[in-house]
């Protein structure tokens with residue numbers, strides 16, 4: 001049924017080499033000063049999100065005429081960057097997010113790395129950055145996670161968050177695509193993105209800021225989209241909200257996304273909807289997984305235009321029973337309150353959201369069969 005799949009989903013469905021086939025393709029330079037075991041255990045004792053990093057990183061360089069070269073798994077550390085590096089001036093940067101999970105038998109797996117490889121390249125095309133072959137992307141992940149395998153935590157809700165990214169490093173101040181880039185992947189043992197667990201988050205719908213507009217870079221995973229979300233986020237935080245929901249810039253009427261997460265709406269009749277891909281919102285990997293799982297359970301699920309006014313009225317009338325956010329970092333997180341100019345509604349934290357969370361994480365952790373071939377073994 002590939003004709004119904006997005007270009008990204010089709011690319012993600014391509015067969016991948018195994019981790020054993022890729023493991024040696026990036027050269028490993030081991031850290032001479034690895035983190036002591038006690039220090040790692042201490043970090044594992046208070047896992048937050050994205051604040052501790054492992055001993056190694058993947059690193060490769062692109063130069064025009066040479067392509068991607070010097071593919072290394074090297075000690076984690078600061079980069080040497082020319083102050084004229086064009087990323088510092090014009091923001092030519094893209095990134096990804098995926099996780100490595102420890103299964104009960106001690107083996108380590110990741111989830112849909114082919115999807116992230118394909119999305120990195122979709123972002124690369126929009127930002128005029130050279131594509132990284134999917135095999136290199138996955139080899140970098142396999143090499144890094146194998147080098148830092150002890151850093152994959154096993155506590156419930158924990159994982160090793162992987163952050164691949166590409167930045168323009170050519171020292172040049174003219175406004176054009178750079179001729180030199182670095183690709184890196186760093187790894188961070190992480191717990192829940194939201195500390196409140198399954199209580200649900202409070203979301204402010206921004207009446208005046210947008211994260212991306214028609215023809216812009218909203219569908220790409222690029223730092224600039226996140227930078228533009230920071231002021232609205234700060235302002236919302238001051239009022240006690242956890243996240244900001246952005247409306248589409250063309251009409252300021254329809255739900256787009258939360259900046260770092262997609263949104264799903266669950267209706268009382270059992271149907272489910274999520275904002276359709278307009279080119280302004282990011283096609284989230286978790287979004288695709290949820291759509292697939294629901295469709296295969298014959299749930300009436302649509303990718304649709306969701307007007308804010310309609311959503312608020314439907315929450316008030318009880319037609320909408322649950323709303324949740326999803327993303328790699330946030331997994332599946334209920335939205336318990338939605339407020340904006342002229343409205344403030346509470347939403348039930350319900351069973352549909354919980355069962356979707358359970359199903360997604362059960363596949364990721366190997367607790368349920370994986371008929372989709374989404375899990376990818378990194379090491380035994």
Ligand code: COI
Nearest residue numbers: 097098260327328329330
């Ligand atoms: C992710 O979910 O992996 C993201 O990249 C969103 C956010 C943490 C930036």
